[in-house]
Amino acid sequence: MTGNSRRAKIEAMLVDEPNDDFLRYALAMEMRKDGESEASIKLLASMTRQEKPHVASFFMAAQQLVALDRIAAARTFLRDGIEEARLQNDHHAAGEMSEYLSQLGESGE
Numbered sequence: 001m002t003g004n005s006r007r008a009k010i011e012a013m014l015v016d017e018p019n020d021d022f023l024r025y026a027l028a029m030e031m032r033k034d035g036e037s038e039a040s041i042k043l044l045a046s047m048t049r050q051e052k053p054h055v056a057s058f059f060m061a062a063q064q065l066v067a068l069d070r071i072a073a074a075r076t077f078l079r080d081g082i083e084e085a086r087l088q089n090d091h092h093a094a095g096e097m098s099e100y101l102s103q104l105g106e107s108g109e
Contacts, residue, residue, distance in 0.1 A: 056093065
């Protein structure tokens with residue numbers, strides 16, 4: 001029940017701050033915990049397409065896609081995320097995503 005109450009609080013805060021990246025990311029994590037991976041990935045993907053893409057969302061979406069055995073889609077998120085992280089001078093995130101991408105390998109499902 002704790003997860004649901006946390007999610008309810010996040011959703012309530014999002015009513016007042018619908019564009020808050022921290023809250024939207026937290027909601028995506030709660031969705032993941034609740035077994036709603038598709039909804040979580042969809043929310044994260046939307047955050048990667050906003051005016052200033054949310055770098056961590058690329059990585060988290062990729063990790064969830066790997067868990068669903070959708071490796072090609074995960075690689076796409078990682079490649080796009082690395083590029084965006086570099087554009088935003090987030091070298092730490094770019095490095096983490098590069099490492100994860102190399103662990104996945106370059107091809108094959």
